Amino acid sequence: MTALAFQGLGMVFPDGTEALDDISFTVDRGEFVTVVGPSGCGKSTLLRIASGLLQHTSGSVEVDRDDIGYVFQEAALLPWRTVRQNVELLAELRNLPKGDRRAKAQQAIEMVGLSGFEHHYPKSLSGGMRMRASLARSLTLEPPVFLFDEPFGAVDEITREHLNDQTQLMFMAENFAGLFITHSIGEAVYMSTRVLVMSARPGRLVAEFPIPFEFPRSPDLRFDPEFARISGEVSHALRGGHA
């Protein structure tokens, strides 16, 4: 079932910057699609358009905007709310009954392994824990479409691998349609069912790689020869095929 579809999408900013050109692809439920590309290629713009935060200038997007999970580059927790209050925020903004949102929040907090930290304020959490609270927050509404805007770019390698597994766990449990943005090839291949490579500005799709590994994937997969081969191909495409 297609949950998100771009058709000939183009984006030119009012200042004349051409960010995206003729982007077409779909993401089905149960698919985890990652877009890799050099920084500044318009990857984030793609997500902002998909979510409706930004209006595109040509082509079309099909998605149910009322039901999108969005994970930002930063944790974006409200500092005056505890972990639990932050996780409850989206359900609260949707006016869900209190008992209901409390239960959803608790479930999400347990899923990301933050039990015991419900009453902590963001300032006393590490970067990785903040990000997990952010993941938990986006989980509460159980959206069928999940957009990830380079969420783990700012954390260290070890934390990033934890967060990758956390996200994988979410994906397996919820079976959403995932669209993930990153500039880490390893992360892209590890997480995805499909990897799309985007060129430098204006962003165009230049290659597509199905990733055949079964879920759940173990961290050891990163050292599998097949994993290395696919990563090499993605890297090659990313460099414009002329390395």
Added chain:
Amino acid sequence: MTGVDPTTQFIAEPPDPTAADTTAGGVRRLPRESWARTVLPPLLLGLVILGIWYLISFVVLDPRRRFLLEPPHEVLQVGFFTWDNLSTILEGLYWSTRVALTGLAISIVLGVTIAVIMSQTVIFERALFPYLVFLQAIPILAIVPLISFWFGTGENSRVLVCVLISIFPIIVNTLFGLQSADPLHHDLFTLQQANRWTRLRKLMFPGALPAMFAGLRISAGLSVIGAIVGEFFFGRGETGLGQLLKRYANRLEGEQLIATVIISSALGVVVFLFFGWLQRRVIGKWYQSTTQ
């Protein structure tokens, strides 16, 4: 999020021990010798100032002109330990405090309302801001005659002076706070189709609290100054510290005059400390101050 086998739960990374410890805003107990280091310097300086004060009273001034600066023990004796004088000053303190707090309360309600309106509509912000700056720039002395024409020379005019002096920092800081919400947080609210009121209540207002408290502490001090300045000019009615200052100065009662000055400053300090305490109570739990 159903049907997850709990055994597949990944191990939570341990909390960063340094994160909770040094940045939680809690007061760390200072070692004993550093306590002495914090208290001794101002104490010593205080003694030096007292010494200079005595020096001026007894050595520099000749006895006929000693009323210009009575020595400290005389100020204590006459201003604080003579009940007749002290009770007059304390009564003045009561009336001044009333004016200051009334003015400050009006400034807070009016200032926050104006800032909220400005934050909601760019047109209002553009229209109002120049006038606020203009209002702020008016020397109170210059409009004393006008105020007395319009509002008389009693308590109303004093409260008005108080508001005029103390409202500006509240408006400016609240507006700044409301406008400084993180763009990502705004996106978060936009994605949930939050309306203007929800956004104001759950995002902009709580986020503005640290800036509002910064403005409030300034305004609290200014409201005390406003009350005393107001009493100085608008003397009809109850006798506050401002009128006392004027009276003691006219009668060359130096001891009472200095005692009144000290009490006036003490009022400002107490109000300032109170709002510092309130700030820690309200936002200390979550706000990460870089100066604490």
